[in-house]
Amino acid sequence: MTTGPDTRRDGADARHRGASVGSSDVKQWFIREVLPLEAALMQFFQRNWRNQSDIYDLRQEVYLRVYRAAQDELPERPKQFVFATARNLLVDRVRHEQVVPIEAVADLEALEATSDAPWPDQVAEARDELRHLQAALDRLPPQARQVVVLARIEGLSRKEIADRMGIAETTVANYLARGIQTLVDIALGETPNTRRGS
Amino acid sequence: MTEQALVPAADATEQAAQWLARRMIGPWTEADQAELDQWLGESLANEVAFVRMEAGWDRTERLSALRDPGFGSQRSAAPARPRYWGVRAAAALFLLSAAGIGWALLPSTSKPESFSTPVGGHKAITLTDGTQIELNTNTLIRTEFRSSRRQVALIKGEAYFQVRHDANRPFVVLAAGHRVIDLGTKFLVRNDAGQLRVSLIEGKAELQSASQDIQQHSVVLTPGDVAVASASSLNVARMPNKELHDELGWRRGVIVFSHTTLAQAAAEFNRYNETKIVIADEAARDRVIGATLPAHDVEAFADVAREIFGLKIQKRDGEIVITR
Numbered sequence: 001m002t003t004g005p006d007t008r009r010d011g012a013d014a015r016h017r018g019a020s021v022g023s024s025d026v027k028q029w030f031i032r033e034v035l036p037l038e039a040a041l042m043q044f045f046q047r048n049w050r051n052q053s054d055i056y057d058l059r060q061e062v063y064l065r066v067y068r069a070a071q072d073e074l075p076e077r078p079k080q081f082v083f084a085t086a087r088n089l090l091v092d093r094v095r096h097e098q099v100v101p102i103e104a105v106a107d108l109e110a111l112e113a114t115s116d117a118p119w120p121d122q123v124a125e126a127r128d129e130l131r132h133l134q135a136a137l138d139r140l141p142p143q144a145r146q147v148v149v150l151a152r153i154e155g156l157s158r159k160e161i162a163d164r165m166g167i168a169e170t171t172v173a174n175y176l177a178r179g180i181q182t183l184v185d186i187a188l189g190e191t192p193n194t195r196r197g198s
Numbered sequence: 199m200t201e202q203a204l205v206p207a208a209d210a211t212e213q214a215a216q217w218l219a220r221r222m223i224g225p226w227t228e229a230d231q232a233e234l235d236q237w238l239g240e241s242l243a244n245e246v247a248f249v250r251m252e253a254g255w256d257r258t259e260r261l262s263a264l265r266d267p268g269f270g271s272q273r274s275a276a277p278a279r280p281r282y283w284g285v286r287a288a289a290a291l292f293l294l295s296a297a298g299i300g301w302a303l304l305p306s307t308s309k310p311e312s313f314s315t316p317v318g319g320h321k322a323i324t325l326t327d328g329t330q331i332e333l334n335t336n337t338l339i340r341t342e343f344r345s346s347r348r349q350v351a352l353i354k355g356e357a358y359f360q361v362r363h364d365a366n367r368p369f370v371v372l373a374a375g376h377r378v379i380d381l382g383t384k385f386l387v388r389n390d391a392g393q394l395r396v397s398l399i400e401g402k403a404e405l406q407s408a409s410q411d412i413q414q415h416s417v418v419l420t421p422g423d424v425a426v427a428s429a430s431s432l433n434v435a436r437m438p439n440k441e442l443h444d445e446l447g448w449r450r451g452v453i454v455f456s457h458t459t460l461a462q463a464a465a466e467f468n469r470y471n472e473t474k475i476v477i478a479d480e481a482a483r484d485r486v487i488g489a490t491l492p493a494h495d496v497e498a499f500a501d502v503a504r505e506i507f508g509l510k511i512q513k514r515d516g517e518i519v520i521t522r
Contacts, residue, residue, distance in 0.1 A: 056211065060211060063247075156223070157225075176222065184215070
């Protein structure tokens with residue numbers, strides 16, 4: 001897939017968006033309805049797509065399509081809409097790129113069950129959540145972890161962190177960006193208890 | 199061909215994280231914001247990546263905001279959270295605490311809460327973000343923590359703030375129609391019947407006025423600055439370190455007077471005590487004193503008046519009247 005035309009179209013969308021739905025409404029809807037589905041969505045891609053290195057890209061493409069559609073009209077059934085979009089995307093990829101045998105998406109029909117993924121909302125699940133996110137933090141490289149802690153917990157500035165750790169200010173920003181990206185991936189995409197009874 | 203060119207989504211995701219990092223640790227100027235806005239406008243992919251990254255980070259932010267070393271302490275007036283007590287020890291591991299669950303449903307990190315002191319009261323509070331607030335006598339504040347900002351309304355009285363700075367989540371004090379925005383700070387705010395006084399002890403803060411009558415709407419305060427603002431005026435003066443220190447005497451339980459008239463001193467004392475000092479003699483009102491007195495010791499004040507100025511003391515119910 002080439003990116004040029006897409007990017008230009010996106011730009012136009014961004015400038016002329018909101019024909020029917022206000023941009024702030026779309027954003028709130030997306031945060032409220034779509035992002036909590038990320039763990040289930042990632043699970044769906046992991047099961048149905050062989051090349052695991054593609055799945056972050058697939059995720060963003062689904063989000064982009066969903067977001068764009070929501071600018072015209074907020075889908076009434078977000079979960080169904082997200083997973084239908086995901087499935088269509090995989091089908092498109094298989095057809096156009098012919099990189100994956102068709103069997104890879106053979107169990108797409110079984111998707112509806114997967115998509116029924118409640119967001120954990122019980123206090124009882126809080127401990128799992130806590131352990132999970134602590135483990136996420138532990139997974140960061142030591143220096144990135146330290147930068148995250150100093151920036152978030154200590155509230156230190158870029159320069160203060162750089163001075164304290166004896167590294168360059170640009171390095172501080174890079175570590176922090178990497179830390180944010182990793183923690184967000186884990187917090188949204190790998191949250192435990194996203195499936196009832198699992 | 200670079201990898202970025204082939205994987206635009208990953209690129210946008212990475213850049214979104216970089217923007218967040220930049221904004222978080224600063225410096226963050228209007229020019230930076232304009233640059234971010236431009237990047238967001240460049241493609242919907244950028245916007246979507248940023249919305250996701252911000253909301254996702256916000257989620258871990260909420261979790262960390264519940265990290266809570268202060269709540270267990272004796273001096274804290276903050277309400278306990280018994281439902282989560284079991285995980286408090288684990289939360290000390292710093293970053294992430296429980297109870298951020300159902301995040302998409304929660305409009306804010308915590309419900310608004312009020313804290314108050316009676317006349318003569320003194321209370322220290324540690325908020326969930328580590329910010330410490332000390333309430334002086336006869337004070338009422340209301341805290342409201344949202345994911346994007348921390349807000350405290352000083353409804354009446356005086357409070358000393360030691361703010362845990364977070365560039366990503368500004369700390370704002372609302373009082374008497376003005377706003378004090380933390381830029382990494384320790385400061386004292388007093389709301390005396392609509393008259394606002396902000397003393398900057400350490401760091402930096404911005405004072406913004408909501409009033410249209412004031413030409414200068416905003417001023418950045420640095421250590422030693424004392425701003426006095428009313429509905430129609432905003433003045434900033436520089437105060438020597440010692441006087442700033444004296445202003446915080448109440449934190450140690452004392453009131454420090456230096457070159458203070460007896461009338462002013464009495465008014466200050468009366469903030470802390472139900473027994474009010476009345477100076478009935480006009481000439482005595484302008485006598486100047488310098489003393490450090492326990493805030494709750496009305497008798498000590500009377501002694502000073504009697505022994506140093508040779509004034510007469512009359513005790514009535516609820517009053518100490520000073521005459522010549």
